[in-house]
Amino acid sequence: MTVEPIKFLPPRAHVVGNRASILRDLASIVPRECLIEKPRELVAFETDAFVSYRRLPLAVVLPRTTAEVAAVMxxxxxxxxxxxxxxxxxxxxxxxxxxxxxxxxxLSKMSRILEIDSADRTATVQAGVTNLTISEAAGAEGFFYAPDPSSQLACTIGGNIGMNSGGAHCLKYGVTTNNLLGVKMVLADGTVIELGGKHLDSAGYDLLGLVCGSEGQLGIVTEATVRLIARPEGARPVLFGFDTSEEAGACVADIIGSGIIPVAIEFMDKQAIEICEAFAGAGYPMDVGALLIVEVEGSDAEMQAMLSDIITIAGRHGVKTVRESQSATEAALIWKGRKSAFGATGRIADYICMDGTVPLSQLPYVLKRTSELIDRFGLRVANVFHAGDGNMHPLILFDANDPSEAARAEEVGNEILKLCVDAGGCLTGEHGVGIEKRDLMRHQYTDAELVQQMAVRSAFDDGWILNPSKVFPLDGRPTA
Structure with a gap:
């Protein structure tokens, strides 16, 4: 059966109009200091942390208010x-x-915290506020914002909403969509709408859930209201060392399968352990092939009871090392090593970071197959990821100055993502599809499913002007 194609406008190769006149028009909408147009200044915006592609934008606008975003749109x-x-x-x-x-x-100039409401346990912030700033602002009231990507010192809440970001503590507290209550958003034609709010549920369709993870294709979020959580009485990260990645993966599945939900379970293989320890001096055991960072929280009695059960389970999977943090300083070092993994890896090699997610029961199999694929392509990998929810982040190491290695790294990365889908998982857990995975969307979705997704996207932006060349295969109009 052939699926009726929908109107799909591919990315424009050129702008309708003259660049000089467009810049003059934009300068009449926002102050000159909020408009970047010189090539040497535009370089900072030609790429992001995924540095495989670069292109100078026509211009950069730095709006200060929702009204300015609406006027630009x-x-x-x-x-x-x-x-x-x-x-x-x-x-x-x-x-x-x-x-x-x-x-x-x-949206970097839109960086104000508008309200911390301890009674309703919410924070309302502009989209340019960084992730960590929310927790810092709420800390005085005894609250924090749960999603904590490794880039939380720099990443903004608007970007977190676009990609539905997670972090180490998403195992217990959920990812962005589980902690997002409302947004103010500018649509493609400049219309301003509000979805959700401080209330826990809304009538009608769950458009807020649709917007979270839409990668900036349905509108531009300018403000967000997020859930705040009371800080726990105590928290304790514990290191569990295993001989092999497969043993560590099986232990994770067994912990979750037993009904125990720690606040976090993070995984590192031997390559990642060595890289992170050399950078942070976190005290990781160096005589193991894989490491789990398991954090529990609550009262001392609650933490000890949960740890006792976890240690018993780990013993069934050949655990070699169990080391509890003994102080706040030691706990901070343990997390510094984990959260510095991407930056620490960048010191020793170029890398591509994958973001596939798999069912926990498939972790041992996928880790084994990933190792086999990496060996077949003659490369190295450092596995460091959110094991508790199966969100894998294999860092494929290569030399960007070697075209052959770069091509092999990209090819094996695609094979790993296909492996995740074939194992019952998906292409992305928190990084989004973007450019990187758009051509793999057909590996996970049928043509009919892609057509339906594009129809939703077109309902918000029928001209496809918002982030047009991301998420969906560029040839468009799939048939089934």
Whole structure:
């Protein structure tokens, strides 16, 4: 059966109109200090943390208010100018890279915390506020914001919403969508809408759930209301060392299968352990092939009871080392090593970071197959990831100056993502599809499913001007 194609406009190769006149028009919408147009200044916006592609945008607008975002969008919609929303540029899938003559709308100037409401346990912030800043602002009231990506010092809440980001503590507290209550958003034509709010549920369709993870293709979020959580009485990370990655993976599945939900379970293989220990001096055991960081929280009695059960389970999987943190300083070092993994790896090699997610029961198999694939392609891998929810982050090491290695790294990365899908998982857990995975979407979805997704996208932006060259295969119009 052939699926009736929908209207799909591929990425524009050029802007309708003259660049000089577009810049003059934009300068009439925002102050000159909020408009970047010189090539040497645009270089900072030509790529993001996924550095495989680079392209200078037509211009960068730095709006200060929702009204300015709306005015820019209204103008670009009228002129048919592609727009790429951008937060801090920490995207690992190319989500913020302009692949066409686009105007980048960067929300870094919209960085105010509008309200901390301890009674309702919510924070309302502008989209350019960094992830960690929310917890710092709420800390005085005894609260924190749970999602904590490794880039939380730099990444913004707007970008977190775009990619539905997670982090180490998402095992217990959920990812962005589980902690997002409301947004103010500017649509492609400049219309401003509000979805959700401080209330726990809304009538009608769950458009808030649709927006979270939409990668800036349905609108530009300018404000967000998020859930705050009371800080636990105590928290304790514990290191569990195993001889093999397969043993560690099986232990994770067994812990979750037993009904125990720690606040976090993080995985490192031997390559990752060595890289992170050399950078952070976290005290990781160096005589093991794989390491789990398991964090529990609550009262001393609660933590000890949970740890006792986890240690028993780990013993069934040949655990070699069990080391509890003995102080806040030691706990901070343990997490510093884990959260520095990407940066620490970048010191020793170029790398591609994958983001596939698999059912926990498949972790041992996928880890084994990943190792076999890496060996077959003659490369190295450092596995470090959120094991508790099966969100894998294999870092494929290569030399970017060697075209052969670069090509092999990209090819094996695609094979690993296909492996995740074939094992019952999906292409992305928190980094998004972006540029990196758009051509793999057909490996996970049928043509009919892609057509339906694109129909939803078109309902919000029928001209496809918002982040147009991301997420979906560029040839469009799939048939089934």
């Amino acid at each position: 209204k103008y670009c919609h009228r002129q048919g100018i592609p727009v790429v929303p951008r937060g801090a540029g920490t995207s690992l899938s190319g989500g913020a890279i302009p692949q066409e003559d686009a105007v980048v709308v960067c």
